[in-house]
Structures are given as structure tokens and as C-alpha cells.
Amino acid sequence: MDFDTHFKTALDTLKTEGNYRVFAEVERQCGNFPKVKRYNGDDVQEVTVWCSNDYLGMGHNPKVVDSMVQAVQACGTGAGGTRNISGNNHLHRLLEEELADLHRKEAALLFTSGYVSNWAALSTLGAKIPNAVILSDEKNHASMIEGIRHSRADKVLWKHNDWRDLDRKLKAVGDRPKIVAFESVYSMDGDICPMREIVEVAEAHGAMTYLDEVHAVGMYGPRGGGISEERGLADRITLIEGTLGKAYGVVGGYITGSTALCDFIRSFASGFIFTTALPPAVAAAATASIQHLKSSDTERLAQRERVARLRAKLDAQGIPHIANESHIIPVMIGDPVKCRMLSDILMEDWGIYVQPINYPTVPKGTERLRITPGPLHSDADIDHLVTALTSLWQQCAIAHAVA
Numbered sequence: 001m002d003f004d005t006h007f008k009t010a011l012d013t014l015k016t017e018g019n020y021r022v023f024a025e026v027e028r029q030c031g032n033f034p035k036v037k038r039y040n041g042d043d044v045q046e047v048t049v050w051c052s053n054d055y056l057g058m059g060h061n062p063k064v065v066d067s068m069v070q071a072v073q074a075c076g077t078g079a080g081g082t083r084n085i086s087g088n089n090h091l092h093r094l095l096e097e098e099l100a101d102l103h104r105k106e107a108a109l110l111f112t113s114g115y116v117s118n119w120a121a122l123s124t125l126g127a128k129i130p131n132a133v134i135l136s137d138e139k140n141h142a143s144m145i146e147g148i149r150h151s152r153a154d155k156v157l158w159k160h161n162d163w164r165d166l167d168r169k170l171k172a173v174g175d176r177p178k179i180v181a182f183e184s185v186y187s188m189d190g191d192i193c194p195m196r197e198i199v200e201v202a203e204a205h206g207a208m209t210y211l212d213e214v215h216a217v218g219m220y221g222p223r224g225g226g227i228s229e230e231r232g233l234a235d236r237i238t239l240i241e242g243t244l245g246k247a248y249g250v251v252g253g254y255i256t257g258s259t260a261l262c263d264f265i266r267s268f269a270s271g272f273i274f275t276t277a278l279p280p281a282v283a284a285a286a287t288a289s290i291q292h293l294k295s296s297d298t299e300r301l302a303q304r305e306r307v308a309r310l311r312a313k314l315d316a317q318g319i320p321h322i323a324n325e326s327h328i329i330p331v332m333i334g335d336p337v338k339c340r341m342l343s344d345i346l347m348e349d350w351g352i353y354v355q356p357i358n359y360p361t362v363p364k365g366t367e368r369l370r371i372t373p374g375p376l377h378s379d380a381d382i383d384h385l386v387t388a389l390t391s392l393w394q395q396c397a398i399a400h401a402v403a
Contacts, residue, residue: 018335018336018339024353026038026047028060034049034050034052034374036353048384050353050372053372055218056247058218058247058299061249061288064289065285067285067287067288068250069281071091071285075280077279081277082275089283095110102225102256103240104234105240107261108262109255109256110278112252112275112276114212114241114242114243116143117143118144119271121265122134122147122148123147124268125151125208125265126147129153132151132176133178135179136182137157137161138159138160139161140212141214160186163197170204170207171205178207178208180198180207180209181210181212182210182212183213183215184216185215186215188328188330189330190322190327191324191325191326192324195227196233203236209238211241212242214243214246218247218248219303219327224293226240238257239257240256241253242254244282248286299375303327306375310385314329321371328370330357330370332367334365336367339367339369354370356369
């Protein structure tokens with residue numbers, strides 16, 4: 001087989017369909033977010049980022065930056081290996097205590113990313129609980145899907161955010177160990193699950209609940225504990241999974257739950273056992289970020305005001321976007337080629353960076369620009385974005401929202 005020919009043919013198909021991903025080369029500038037330097041060959045351009053998952057700009061918070069710098073100077077740059085081989089770093093333990101407290105759980109366990117924490121935890125639970133069945137929301141993240149698949153446990157899909165369908169399918173499963181896996185905020189449409197109803201249905205059937213809060217931690221609840229904290233349900237959820245790489249502005253993933261649950265995952269999850277631990281400096285920075293957002297609501301309130309302002313201006317111009325309760329604004333295009341083209345024009349002509357979201361991240365025909373306003377976007381930034389989108393809607397003959 002001519003492998004390179006096969007690879008090139010597959011890539012050409014992606015390009016023809018408009019689904020080939022092109023990475024923008026950017027350089028974040030500490031203290032200047034959401035502005036970044038964009039490199040295009042020999043040209044350097046300042047652009048405004050509108051699609052970052054550093055939702056609150058905490059990656060530039062002086063407390064977080066100083067904590068990382070001080071930890072690097074004290075501990076060096078790396079962890080030296082897995083926690084089993086190289087030792088359980090003191091800063092890892094402190095961060096896990098902070099995370100357990102954030103979700104009012106007995107314990108927490110760190111991973112190198114949110115993807116790894118979902119994959120490792122779900123694959124371990126499904127594989128190591130005899131005769132388990134995992135009931136998964138049909139729009140769960142790829143990391144959850146991969147974890148469930150790797151576990152080889154039986155899987156049942158339930159309709160997105162439909163707790164009545166979940167109830168029917170839990171009844172059909174019968175008397176088996178059951179794990180209900182779902183997310184709080186779904187990152188592409190920005191919708192929030194009916195958490196109370198899901199939890200009550202799961203409790204009625206004796207099922208374990210597995211909640212992914214990666215797009216909600218730091219963002220919701222009086223201390224940033226997510227939707228489960230905001231709605232007073234954290235204590236009723238078996239396992240809460242989250243990330244340090246979005247609202248907390250660093251990198252890493254984690255799970256929280258009972259001491260026995262976290263120790264079980266620690267002891268059996270290959271994705272934890274055989275992976276080099278997070279650098280201690282990352283743990284120090286994450287701890288500082290979590291502590292700050294536990295006591296400060298300033299960033300969350302400013303971010304919500306920015307979201308409301310942008311939504312109102314988009315509505316005034318008839319720019320179609322999905323209505324939801326979250327911080328995520330999906331501006332709908334519905335065509336992969338136009339979506340890529342709009343993104344390119346925004347970058348080249350307007351100095352606006354919004355990455356196109358195409359298949360397979362979203363279903364074909366629902367291509368979009370996923371916009372995430374943050375507290376550091378100015379009124380002028382918002383006005384510039386809306387002006388650019390309005391101009392492009394007229395140029396590209398994209399349908400406006402119905403008034």
C-alpha cells in the first residue's frame with residue numbers, strides 16, 4: 001500500500017468538504033489578553049481572540065502567574081515522572097485538597113487533561129464494575145465516548161437532556177450496576193442540562209451519577225463549583241469531573257468523589273498510573289486560580305455582562321445565534337465552506353480570531369462560529385466584532401435571524 005497517497009487522498013477530501021482544520025499561529029501576551037500576536041509568514045499582526053476557553057482570563061491573572069513562577073523557581077519545571085515512581089508531589093496534594101473542597105467531596109484525583117480524566121475514569125469504572133452498563137447522553141464529549149468504548153461495558157444512549165427518556169431506559173436495564181454519564185454545559189450549543197431531574201431519576205433507579213463540569217467549573221456557583229453547586233446538587237452526584245484548562249486558565253483535569261472512589265480510580269486507571277504527572281508549577285498556579293475564584297465573583301459577573309451585551313447587539317443586527325443560559329454564543333452559519341471563509345476574512349481584514357467549528361465536532365449543516373466573550377473584552381471590542389459580522393452577513397448572503 002502507498003500510505004502517503006492514502007493520507008493525501010483523505011486530506012484532500014477534508015479540504016473539498018470544507019472540514020480541513022487550519023491552525024492559526026498565535027502568541028499570547030501576558031497581561032494583554034484577549035489580544036494576541038498572530039504570525040503569518042513574516043508578518044505579525046495583533047488580533048483579538050473571541051474563541052478562547054480561558055473564559056475568565058485567569059491565565060493572565062497576576063496571582064496565578066506569580067504562583068507558577070515562584071513554583072518553577074522552587075521546584076524546577078517538571079514532575080520527574082509518574083506519581084507512583086517519582087513521588088507524590090506536595091503541590092499535587094494541596095491542589096487535590098482544594099478541588100475536593102471546591103465540590104464538597106471527600107477526595108480528588110489529578111490528571112494531565114480533562115480528556116484524560118474522562119477517558120481514564122469512565123473506562124475504569126465500566127471495566128472494573130462487574131456487569132456495569134453506562135447510560136450516556138447522546139451529545140456527550142468525545143473523551144467520554146472514548147472512555148465508555150474502551151471500558152467494553154454495555155452502553156445505552158439516551159436522548160440529549162431528556163430525563164424522561166433516561167428514566168425509560170434505566171427501567172429497561174433492570175437490576176444491574178448503572179452509571180449515568182452527562183455534562184452540565186454542552187460546549188457547542190451552550191445548553192445546560194436539567195440536572196435536578198437527571199439526578200432524581202438516577203437516584204430512583206439506584207444509579208451512579210457521573211457529571212462532566214469542564215465548561216462550568218469556575219464559571220457558575222458562588223465559589224465556582226459549577227452548575228451542580230449553583231443548583232445545590234453537588235452532594236447528590238457520585239463523581240464530578242472537571243478541568244483546569246478553561247476557566248482556571250492552566251492545564252489539567254480531575255475527578256472528585258468519595259475517598260474510596262478516587263482511590264479506586266487511582267489504583268486501576270492506566271491513564272493515571274502510566275502518565276507523567278503535571279508539573280508542580282502548574283499545580284501551584286491552578287491552586288491559586290481556584291482559591292481566587294472561590295472568593296471573587298468579579299470575573300464571573302463581568303463575563304456575564306459581556307455575554308449579555310454581545311447577545312443584545314447580535315439580536316439588534318439579526319445575526320443568528322443559539323439562545324441558551326450559558327456563556328457560549330454559537331453564531332450559526334450552516335455551511336462548512338462559508339464558515340471557514342468567514343473565519344479567514346475576520347482574521348485577515350478585521351483582526352478578529354474566531355475559529356470555525358465544522359464536522360465532526362458538530363453535525364453537518366450546523367457549522368458555526370463559537371464565540372466566548374470574556375470579562376476583558378471591551379465595549380470597543382464588542383462593537384468591532386458586531387460591525388464585522390454585520391458586514392460579512394451582507395457580503396456573503398447569509399440568512400439573518402427572523403425578527
